[in-house]
Amino acid sequence: MRTKDEHKKEALFKATVKLVNEIGFASSSVSKIAKEAGVSPSTIYVFFKNKEDLLVSTYVEIKRNMADAFLDDFDERLPIRDIIKGVWFSMLKYISNNLEKYDYLEQFANSPFGALVDKDALEKYCNPILNVLERGIEQKIIKNVNRELLSAFMFQPIARLANPRLCHGQAWGEEDIETAFTMAWDAIKL
Amino acid sequence: MRTKDEHKKEALFKATVKLVNEIGFASSSVSKIAKEAGVSPSTIYVFFKNKEDLLVSTYVEIKRNMADAFLDDFDERLPIRDIIKGVWFSMLKYISNNLEKYDYLEQFANSPFGALVDKDALEKYCNPILNVLERGIEQKIIKNVNRELLSAFMFQPIARLANPRLCHGQAWGEEDIETAFTMAWDAIKL
Amino acid sequence: MRTKDEHKKEALFKATVKLVNEIGFASSSVSKIAKEAGVSPSTIYVFFKNKEDLLVSTYVEIKRNMADAFLDDFDERLPIRDIIKGVWFSMLKYISNNLEKYDYLEQFANSPFGALVDKDALEKYCNPILNVLERGIEQKIIKNVNRELLSAFMFQPIARLANPRLCHGQAWGEEDIETAFTMAWDAIKL
């Protein structure tokens, strides 16, 4: 028997992300994705159970990839503000350098497929960051408020800043980013 | 016969929003929308040029409706912080009470259709708010930074807090909202 | 609006029967049937809910048609043997003249679709014949045995005689048919 070609799976992930960016979730059909990936539509069903499986797998793949990047130079021994600043910059950098992937996440989450993923399983990737926030609260550095609020003010604005659709192609300089982090920190610091 | 027309158009807007919420953008076909609205599929083409026109019109309709609500009890003569707090609470209230419409906006914006709307035309609804921010900057109450940053930290977190998909059904009490606004204000205030 | 074209429904029935005869139940696809009927595949879904509905409707249509033919010159006042002989000849004649339809019935019945039809509803067409058999039993003309046995020996052989697949194209003369009925009658008569 022939051996399974993992390049094809990779190509399918790539094609899916690219197409969803170009023509949107709704219009990204199986056959278009196949053509973009340079395989036959039926080949997709060798690697994935069905279209849903392809889309969800692509999502999970990106999420895992992203979580790795966020925690890349994560160093627990630094002062709390510095740790968070590190993560914050990692996020902005990753998103800026992977706009296609980020856009896929957004479109995926804002679709009925979003409900299909095991959120809790994915959230455990964020635990190291959440733990740092907890420590900050204990040390009276960070406001002791609902954790969702902390996340919302720390990380949500990044989504906007990184999204060229929302910020009409505004390019952010080093200075702006520094300023932005200061604002995020002002929001959550005690 | 004018009245009948407008009823049908209204019904089509409603049906579109409802369906997109229930089954998503991709699965919301013209005929399903027509059936939900209680009209024939071809009737849609009496009111709209095509499917795209229907979706975009629905979007614009909601945007206009929303902007009205945001500026409902807008009073320029109040202190700046109070004005902004008023708008901020209006937004959260509107979104909480109109989750279906809000969800439609999200799905629409995160799709290639988003690019079809005249953003500038819509943004002029926000001018009164932006003007208040300008005054705050002049009066050294608000940080003099890129305006996108101000918007991002003022309003982006609301999107997260109001979105039950992202905050798994967390219900926000009066206190939480008060806290959240404090954080937003901390972020932008000088 | 355009008015529904009943000719097309008729053409679809005809095409279905013809194709099932030529290439069999298993190979008769929706698109082939559409092409044979000279309509678009999607037009089928204007007249029928789905493929199953088309096949079942075709079956029921033939059954009704057939029952009418069987009872065509049914005359209750004749002697019992003559009534049955009349029906018997009608059946053989109808089947011989409508081999395509008969073949469709056989293929349909010998398929999982067969289970989908409301058998009892169809059997009521046969009630007049069954009633005659009952009278024959009361009058001690016909054997008083399980009714299924009577049907099996009266009518089942017809299926074989009329089926050219089973009788390799044997053509039946007047005499043969007369003989065959005698045999059927010998089987059930007391």
Add this chain to the structure above:
Amino acid sequence: MRTKDEHKKEALFKATVKLVNEIGFASSSVSKIAKEAGVSPSTIYVFFKNKEDLLVSTYVEIKRNMADAFLDDFDERLPIRDIIKGVWFSMLKYISNNLEKYDYLEQFANSPFGALVDKDALEKYCNPILNVLERGIEQKIIKNVNRELLSAFMFQPIARLANPRLCHGQAWGEEDIETAFTMAWDAIKL
């Protein structure tokens, strides 16, 4: 290694019959049959030229098996009526005990595949029975009519009685079967 082969071929016959019974001719795909038999789809092409060959071979296999059973306790020296009664009971018994196989035969015969089998080759299995009928005719015990008529009245009703689809699950007692044979004999006896 011969043994392994034949196990797989046997398993494929079994799987084919089972699947055709459960989901019908049309839906019984090569890959489903392979899965049911516990082999790879491509393995089928080791044993059979193609799908058609598999289906036809299964048919012939059953036919051979069945003919053996029919002539199991065939004893030429008995009186003619007893010989025929013996065969008749063997048929009914075999069919009742092998409904799956019988159902396969029916579905197969009522399909264009039916035309592909060499009928004459199969019919030679029936020669011993036909010879008995000839002797019965010579001895003026059996009606001297077209041989097809004799077969039709002798054996066709069995198909009906044994087919639970046609006789809605009617269970036949010893007495009923005795009666049924009497009717068959009445039909053909002089």
Add this chain to the structure above:
DNA sequence: GATGAATGAGTGTTCATTCAT
């Protein structure tokens, strides 16, 4: 001998849209 990878052709069905009324 036996297999899983791979595919072009085909499946049943729904799509957005037009047309005649």
Add this chain to the structure above:
DNA sequence: CATGAATGAACACTCATTCAT
């Protein structure tokens, strides 16, 4: 104005079969 009839194009998916191993 409003509609149901009608369709070509597309949909997600499965098919029988071949091929490299």
